Amino acid sequence: MNVPFPDNKRKANDLDAFWMPFTANRQFKKAPRLFVAADRMHYVTDDGRRVMDGTSGLWCVNAGHRRPQIVAAMRRQLDELDFAGTFQMGHAKAFECASRLVNIAPPGFDHVFFTNSGSESVDTALKIALAYHRANGNAGKVRLIGRERGYHGVNLGGTSVGGIGANRKMFAPLLAGVDHLRHTHDLFRNAFSRGEPEHGAELADDLERLAILHDPSTIAAVIVEPVACSTGVLVPPKGYLKRLAAICAKHGILLIFDEVITAFGRLGAPFGAEYFGVSPDIITTAKGITNGAVPMGAVFVKRPIHDALMTGPEDAIELAHGYTYSGHPLACAACIATLDVYREEGLLTRAAELAPYWEEAVHSLKGLPHVIDIRNIGLIGAIEFEPAPGAPGKRAHARFVEALNSGLLVRATGDTIALAPPLIIEKREIDELIGVMRKVLQSAD
Numbered sequence: 211m212n213v214p215f216p217d218n219k220r221k222a223n224d225l226d227a228f229w230m231p232f233t234a235n236r237q238f239k240k241a242p243r244l245f246v247a248a249d250r251m252h253y254v255t256d257d258g259r260r261v262m263d264g265t266s267g268l269w270c271v272n273a274g275h276r277r278p279q280i281v282a283a284m285r286r287q288l289d290e291l292d293f294a295g296t297f298q299m300g301h302a303k304a305f306e307c308a309s310r311l312v313n314i315a316p317p318g319f320d321h322v323f324f325t326n327s328g329s330e331s332v333d334t335a336l337k338i339a340l341a342y343h344r345a346n347g348n349a350g351k352v353r354l355i356g357r358e359r360g361y362h363g364v365n366l367g368g369t370s371v372g373g374i375g376a377n378r379k380m381f382a383p384l385l386a387g388v389d390h391l392r393h394t395h396d397l398f399r400n401a402f403s404r405g406e407p408e409h410g411a412e413l414a415d416d417l418e419r420l421a422i423l424h425d426p427s428t429i430a431a432v433i434v435e436p437v438a439c440s441t442g443v444l445v446p447p448k449g450y451l452k453r454l455a456a457i458c459a460k461h462g463i464l465l466i467f468d469e470v471i472t473a474f475g476r477l478g479a480p481f482g483a484e485y486f487g488v489s490p491d492i493i494t495t496a497k498g499i500t501n502g503a504v505p506m507g508a509v510f511v512k513r514p515i516h517d518a519l520m521t522g523p524e525d526a527i528e529l530a531h532g533y534t535y536s537g538h539p540l541a542c543a544a545c546i547a548t549l550d551v552y553r554e555e556g557l558l559t560r561a562a563e564l565a566p567y568w569e570e571a572v573h574s575l576k577g578l579p580h581v582i583d584i585r586n587i588g589l590i591g592a593i594e595f596e597p598a599p600g601a602p603g604k605r606a607h608a609r610f611v612e613a614l615n616s617g618l619l620v621r622a623t624g625d626t627i628a629l630a631p632p633l634i635i636e637k638r639e640i641d642e643l644i645g646v647m648r649k650v651l652q653s654a655d
């Protein structure tokens with residue numbers, strides 16, 4: 211007898227089986243928050259309420275939700291070719307997608323390695339950095355440097371270079387040979403800065419300290435987010451990233467920009483590297499690459515790094531690395547259509563036009579109860595609260611829940627609320643978003 215569902219213990223809508231990521235599972239399941247639909251700037255909840263998306267999903271839906279052009283391209287792709295691998299085989303969409311990505315990348319980035327997430331992009335980039343130095347005869351360059359409060363996804367490499375204590379402590383000891391730069395958050399000198407803060411470029415010299423400590427000939431790469439978003443939106447001090455790049459160049463250390471959030475227009479330039487006028491060696495991306503419609507990531511690599519690994523026999527596999535779904539046809543179709551939408555609507559630079567209005571709007575929340583800092587850059591905003599006594603993180607979480615109940619999705623991280631609406635947002639919608647935030651902050655304790 212054919213029994214389709216032999217395990218009938220669970221109800222169809224039982225919340226128990228899904229172990230949710232980065233979630234207080236027991237708290238959530240007592241009072242679940244569910245979305246059932248989305249369109250452009252809005253979600254719809256299971257009780258039929260419209261909620262403005264103030265965070266582009268999880269920083270990924272840059273062109274707004276369920277864009278018909280992207281949906282149609284994905285449908286067409288599934289009707290034509292569902293899966294084809296890219297190990298010793300290929301399919302046209304993966305090559306087309308890589309070429310399209312290279313065309314919008316900063317100068318010099320002419321190769322792309324496909325992954326399925328930001329975490330995979332980070333671990334791929336770290337492995338490429340190690341392989342590059344080995345191929346160049348520098349097999350002793352093995353140390354990886356991250357930064358305190360950095361977030362580089364959840365794989366073991368990314369967790370090791372990551373600098374958020376809570377994300378690391380469960381998984382100690384993590385990778386050996388990793389060290390961290392100091393973070394750049396300085397409320398004392400920089401609170402309520404607009405855009406890049408004035409003070410702190412000298413914190414880049416922390417890399418000199420690590421270079422002396424470990425000897426630069428042992429350091430393979432430094433990885434930083436141009437803007438550290440997950441940890442609560444830490445905007446780099448003026449001149450910091452340029453100084454870091456110069457120190458990397460001086461010591462032959464590869465600079466990896468983790469642009470999983472900052473690529474694809476979030477700051478008002480296609481990539482953060484361009485926004486800050488810094489040319490790293492490797493760039494990691496994901497999220498906005500398909501407008502969030504299907505998982506995909508890509509690591510952008512400069513030619514000298516790629517070419518250093520193309521020196522062995524032609525029948526040898528140059529990089530022993532890759533994922534079953536690297537360059538998945540559905541993801542490639544979604545990416546190509548996403549890039550079309552970004553180009554047709556000018557979305558990769560639209561944040562630059564909106565940034566001054568956005569800055570004014572976000573900073574108008576200054577003076578509301580418990581607000582100790584407001585930060586902004588491109589179409590990103592952050593509001594930091596004085597922690598409630600003995601209960602760090604509680605204030606931001608309470609405001610996140612209150613905002614959701616008032617029709618706005620924001621993201622709480624530590625004692626900070628992060629805002630990053632889709633790049634299609636209109637000025638009147640910025641007013642609406644800030645209006646909801648104002649009410650929530652005014653009434654919260």
Ligand code: PXG
Nearest residue numbers: 268327328329361362363435440468470621
């Ligand atoms: N690097 C950076 C800079 C990221 O922001 C990752 C890597 C990992 O990407 P994946 O696709 O493996 O999750 C990220 C992800 C938040 C939030 O609310 C941020 C991320 C993910 C989920 C939530 O700040 N960033």
